[in-house]
Structures are given as structure tokens and as C-alpha cells.
Amino acid sequence: MSPMVGIGGIYLLIIGLHDPRWIQIGGLGYRLFRRGYYGYVGSAIRGMRSRLDRHLKGVKRLHWHIDYLLRYADIDAIIYGQCRRDEECALANQLSSIFQSVPSFGSTDCRCSSHLFFSYRRSPLMKIGYSSFRRIGLTPHPYWKKPYIRASDLDLAVEWRRYEACKREAIVGPDVEVKGSKGSNNMENSLLNPKKP
Numbered sequence: 001m002s003p004m005v006g007i008g009g010i011y012l013l014i015i016g017l018h019d020p021r022w023i024q025i026g027g028l029g030y031r032l033f034r035r036g037y038y039g040y041v042g043s044a045i046r047g048m049r050s051r052l053d054r055h056l057k058g059v060k061r062l063h064w065h066i067d068y069l070l071r072y073a074d075i076d077a078i079i080y081g082q083c084r085r086d087e088e089c090a091l092a093n094q095l096s097s098i099f100q101s102v103p104s105f106g107s108t109d110c111r112c113s114s115h116l117f118f119s120y121r122r123s124p125l126m127k128i129g130y131s132s133f134r135r136i137g138l139t140p141h142p143y144w145k146k147p148y149i150r151a152s153d154l155d156l157a158v159e160w161r162r163y164e165a166c167k168r169e170a171i172v173g174p175d176v177e178v179k180g181s182k183g184s185n186n187m188e189n190s191l192l193n194p195k196k197p
Contacts, residue, residue: 038116
């Protein structure tokens with residue numbers, strides 16, 4: 001982990017979701033999340049380290065929208081930038097011009113349309129995430145990156161049971177898997193007009 005000072009700042013969580021599923025996000029209700037990667041923009045003007053470590057905890061009290069998503073998804077990487085002002089919305093606006101978003105996620109206390117952004121691949125979120133920090137005048141730093149372990153080093157049967165246990169409370173919609181094109185229309189229509197399970 002990178003050394004951090006106490007002034008705080010903003011961060012970008014890179015999150016991987018292995019299966020499409022419906023997830024209840026607090027007061028937002030059920031939202032359909034596609035298999036792929038998500039970038040979540042947050043801030044901690046004080047206590048940055050404790051905020052990021054909380055996101056990495058497996059079990060925690062559900063408070064923010066992101067807590068509900070992280071019950072079923074994994075954090076792959078965290079990028080942060082130190083600042084004395086809250087530049088969270090500035091970073092979210094940079095990402096919203098490029099990526100599809102999940103409406104109202106993490107943005108009920110500001111004027112942004114969303115603070116959660118979707119990509120089918122991980123690398124665009126990482127690359128554009130770093131460049132977006134620089135565009136708003138912040139230096140991006142890596143805080144945590146998920147260690148990658150070769151399948152040959154794992155007890156796959158045990159890992160699979162753990163994975164299934166994490167999903168046991170999931171509620172999956174009847175038409176989660178969309179056949180055909182991976183274009184933005186499928187994603188946008190599903191997120192804006194989700195069918196309840």
C-alpha cells in the first residue's frame with residue numbers, strides 16, 4: 001500500500017462482477033448489474049485510509065450504495081488522489097463523458113447523474129481513471145491491487161464453494177442475460193427500465 005497523509009482526498013474503486021444479477025441498492029430499489037467492471041467514485045476528506053480499508057472489508061454494516069454492490073462484487077484495484085477540497089464530482093463528470101453509468105448510484109447528495117460507471121473490460125477503467133485524475137489536477141496513486149493467483153495454485157473446489165456461498169442471497173432477474181450485441185442500448189435500457197424480479 002502507498003503511504004498516505006491525513007488530508008484525505010478522492011478515490012476510484014475498480015470493481016469486478018462475475019455474474020449478471022439484480023441487486024437491491026438501499027432506497028434505490030433493485031438494479032440490474034451486468035457482468036463486467038465498474039468504477040465507483042468516492043471521497044474521504046478526512047480518514048482516507050480508514051474509508052478505503054472499510055471498502056475492502058468483507059463484512060460490514062450496509063450504509064452507502066456501494067456497500068450493497070460489494071456484497072456480490074470484488075474490488076480489483078483502488079486509485080486515489082490527495083486533495084483538500086472535495087473533487088469527487090469533478091472526477092465523476094470526467095468518467096460520465098466516456099462510460100455508461102448506473103443512474104443515481106452514489107449521487108443522491110449531489111447533482112451528478114451517477115458515481116458508478118460500467119465497462120465490459122477492466123483496462124479502460126484503469127487507464128481512463130488515471131488520466132481523469134490528472135485532468136482535474138490531481139496526482140493518481142495506487143492504493144491496493146487485487147493479487148492474481150494462477151488457477152493451478154488454487155483448490156478450485158474450495159474456492160467455488162466460497163464463491164457460491166457469497167451469492168446465496170442474490171436475487172437474479174429472469175432475463176438477466178441479454179443475447180446479441182453488447183452495444184450501449186442494451187445496457188442503457190436495462191438500467192433505466194429494469195424489470196423487478
